[in-house]
Amino acid sequence: MFSAAALARAVQDNAKVQNWVYNSPVNAEASRPQELFLTSEDGYTTVVSCVATLNPERAVYLDVDKANKLVATVGDELVGGVHITYVPQPSYYQYRLPNGDTAKQYVSACGFDELNIIPWKGCFISKMCKFCGVNTVTRKVDGDSLNAFDLSYYFDLWQEKKGAYLANLKVAVEHAMRDDCYNEHMHVIMISGNLADHLLDKQAEIYAEVAAELHPLIAAKSTEGIIAVITPPRSLGHIDLLKQSGIDIAVFNLEVGNEPWFSEYCPGKRHLGLNYFNERLDYAVNIFGRGKVWTNFVLGLEPIDPLLELCDQLASKGIASSANVLHLDEGNRLLCSVPTHETVMEFFYRLSEIYKKYNLKPFYCAKALRTSLSNEAFEGRIAF
Numbered sequence: 212m213f214s215a216a217a218l219a220r221a222v223q224d225n226a227k228v229q230n231w232v233y234n235s236p237v238n239a240e241a242s243r244p245q246e247l248f249l250t251s252e253d254g255y256t257t258v259v260s261c262v263a264t265l266n267p268e269r270a271v272y273l274d275v276d277k278a279n280k281l282v283a284t285v286g287d288e289l290v291g292g293v294h295i296t297y298v299p300q301p302s303y304y305q306y307r308l309p310n311g312d313t314a315k316q317y318v319s320a321c322g323f324d325e326l327n328i329i330p331w332k333g334c335f336i337s338k339m340c341k342f343c344g345v346n347t348v349t350r351k352v353d354g355d356s357l358n359a360f361d362l363s364y365y366f367d368l369w370q371e372k373k374g375a376y377l378a379n380l381k382v383a384v385e386h387a388m389r390d391d392c393y394n395e396h397m398h399v400i401m402i403s404g405n406l407a408d409h410l411l412d413k414q415a416e417i418y419a420e421v422a423a424e425l426h427p428l429i430a431a432k433s434t435e436g437i438i439a440v441i442t443p444p445r446s447l448g449h450i451d452l453l454k455q456s457g458i459d460i461a462v463f464n465l466e467v468g469n470e471p472w473f474s475e476y477c478p479g480k481r482h483l484g485l486n487y488f489n490e491r492l493d494y495a496v497n498i499f500g501r502g503k504v505w506t507n508f509v510l511g512l513e514p515i516d517p518l519l520e521l522c523d524q525l526a527s528k529g530i531a532s533s534a535n536v537l538h539l540d541e542g543n544r545l546l547c548s549v550p551t552h553e554t555v556m557e558f559f560y561r562l563s564e565i566y567k568k569y570n571l572k573p574f575y576c577a578k579a580l581r582t583s584l585s586n587e588a589f590e591g592r593i594a595f
Contacts, residue, residue: 213261214274217281218242226297230319246298246322246580247273247281257577257587258298258322262538269552298323303387308379316356317376317383322580324396326387326433328380330421331357334404336442336479340466342509344542345404363407369417377424384425388432398575399425399433401458402440408482415444419456426457434576435460438505442483443491450491454498461495462505463488468521472513476545492530501529502571507582511537511550515558522562526569533574533582534558555584560595563588 213221221228226244243261250256269285273295276282281297283290304315319327334345357376361368388397401421406414422437430436436459443463444450453461465488466480467473474481480488488506495504506525508518522532537549550558566573566589573585587593 212270212272213243214272216275217273218244220275220281221297224297225299227300227320230315230321244297248294248296248298248323248578250294250296252292255577255590255592257583258580259583260538260580299392301387301390301392303383303390306383306386308382310375310379312379314383314386317380318387320387320390320392321400322575322583323392323578325398325400325575325579326384326393328384328399328401328421328425330376330401330403330417331359331362332404333359335359335363335407336405337408337482338479339544340477340479341544342466342476342512342537342540344540347540347542359404359406363410366406366410366413369413373417373420377421380421381424381428384428388429393432396434396576396578397429397432398435398438398579399429400438400440405442405479408479411442412444412446412449414441415449415453418458419452422453422456422458430457438462440464442480443488443495447491447494450495450498459499460503460505461499462507463492463495464507466507466509467512468508469513469517476509476512492525493528496529502531504529505531505533505574507574508532508534509537510534510555510558512547515554515561519558519561519565523565523568526565526571529569529571531566531571531574532562533585534562535582536584556593557595559584559588560593563593 221242221244227246229243229245246258246260248256249259271290272284274282274284281295283293283295301320303318304313306314308314317328319329321327334343339346357368357372387393401418405411418439418441422439426437437457438460439453439458440462450461465473465485467476470485473485492504492506525532536555539545539549562585563573573589574582575586577583577586577590584593
């Protein structure tokens with residue numbers, strides 16, 4: 212929650228506001244900042260997302276004190292030992308391409324140092340995951356960007372649009388790479404919703420075309436190379452294609468790892484089946500290599516003990532796991548509550564022990580948005 216003074220300060224500080232990429236916090240004002248830097252007394256900095264308030268008794272309230280510093284309270288308790296600042300809007304967001312589009316229509320920053328490339332908006336999976344609000348977000352975005360619905364009904368649209376799209380994308384990426392936020396790390400992530408289930412191989416082909424264009428441009432600067440977050444293709448040969456195109460890390464997100472929760476919360480993925488994902492995760496390790504295949508979960512949708520058992524099994528094969536803590540976006544259809552603070556701390560501490568057991572590393576870094584807790588735990592900053 213933000214005071215009027217904190218929101219006014221966000222404007223003064225050029226804070227990055229919600230960019231409607233795939234998150235749309237419930238009841239969030241349009242001016243709501245997207246992320247905060249939290250810096251401890253020893254200088255360690257992490258990024259947190261400003262998600263919706265769900266439990267007023269445990270809500271973090273951000274205000275400005277008499278010294279003009281941002282301060283946070285939970286209930287009546289002041290959060291001490293941490294310096295709070297807003298993650299600023301990257302300078303490239305408003306850069307105009309030769310065709311008049313802004314760079315932000317092609318690339319965006321999630322967290323501080325992620326460079327997100329989203330080839331199309333929306334998701335056309337057979338049934339939406341119950342926690343996901345991506346199609347609600349899509350309706351908030353202006354412009355005539357490619358979307359999963361049009362591509363699924365008329366796939367030749369990609370052939371018609373790709374020349375201009377790829378040319379504009381490369382200009383946007385070239386300009387974005389100069390931004391200060393990518394001086395230390397630049398985590399290049401291709402991510403989108405699904406095309407129709409029968410077009411998953413075509414989806415992989417589009418990713419491969421985009422990666423082939425971008426790889427020479429970003430190879431020297433990107434921290435991990437190109438990371439592709441994608442529902443795995445039907446053809447195993449298309450996993451080879453992803454690797455051959457210049458993609459360095461394949462991410463096939465399960466979201467929920469065990470039954471009955473997988474079927475309950477991911478009804479569209481249920482049509483493909485848990486075995487569909489697990490078989491392709493296993494195959495991808497042979498193609499991309501140990502530690503180069505990832506899967507992510509939504510922490511809070513299933514008990515942590517069976518989830519951690521699965522993370523251990525995956526890690527034994529060289530597949531790294533992490534999780535986003537459940538938060539409620541517009542468009543979600545959930546009846547469950549978010550996990551407790553204690554559950555979150557226990558999960559990430561035990562996950563860090565799994566990383567160390569199998570000589571794996573967490574995703575990205577502590578200044579990236581989605582999995583900063585994995586890095587904090589791995590670096591010994593979470594005790595349980």
